[in-house]
Amino acid sequence: EVQLVESGGGLAQPGGSLTLSCAGPGLALTHAMNWVRQAPGKRLLWISSISADGVRTYHADSVKGRFTVSRDNSKNTLFLQMNNLRPEDTAIYYCARFSDCGGDCPSDLWGQGTLVTVSS
C-alpha cells in the first residue's frame, strides 16, 4: 500500500528545535505537499504548504516565522523545520500530498503522523 512516512518527532524543550521529514517509499513526491497537525483533543489544523517545485511556501499565522517547510525533490523528501517551539505546538504532525486536481485540491495521501511533544 502506498503511503507517506513521517519521522523526526520526539520530545523538545520550549524554545527548542526539531526537524520533521516525510518520504514516500517507492513514491516520487511530485505534487504540492502540506503539513497538518492535531493537538490532543483538538481538530486537525493545516500549518504549512509547499508547491511541487518548492518555490512557493505558505504557513499558518500560528507558526509563521517559526516553522519553515521545504523539500528536496532529488531525495523525494519533505521537511518541516520547527524553531522556537512552544508547549502549544505539542501535536501529532501529518504530512499529506495534495491531489493533482488543478487549483485548490484536497489531500489524497497522508502519513500516519509523528508525535511532537514540547515540554520542560
Add this chain to the structure above:
Amino acid sequence: ENVLTQSPGTLSLSPGERATLSCRASQSVTRNNLAWYQHKPGQAPRLLIYSAFIRATGIPDRFSGSGSGTDFTLTISRLEPEDFAVYYCQQYGNTKTFGQGTKVEIK
C-alpha cells in the same frame, strides 16, 4: 476564517445501518471545495469525498456526499465493520480548515 461545525459529535449505530453526518460552514465554501476524510487511531487519514460529492479513487459507493454553499452531508448507506472511525470535513480553499470530527461508534 471559515469555521466548520460537524454534527453530531458521536453517532452510535449498528453494522448495516445508515449514517448521516453533517458539516456546516460559517461562510459559503468556495466552489464547493469540501472534502470528507476517514480517520482511524494510529492510521493515516483517508480521503473519501472531494468537491462535495465526488468519491475518491477506490472508495466504495456506500459512501456519498451532498450539499453546497454552507451545508454538506456525508452518508454511509450501510455501515460495514471497517467504517467505524472518526470522520472530518475540510474546506480546502485559500485557507484550509477542518471540522471537529464526528465519531461513528458501534452501538
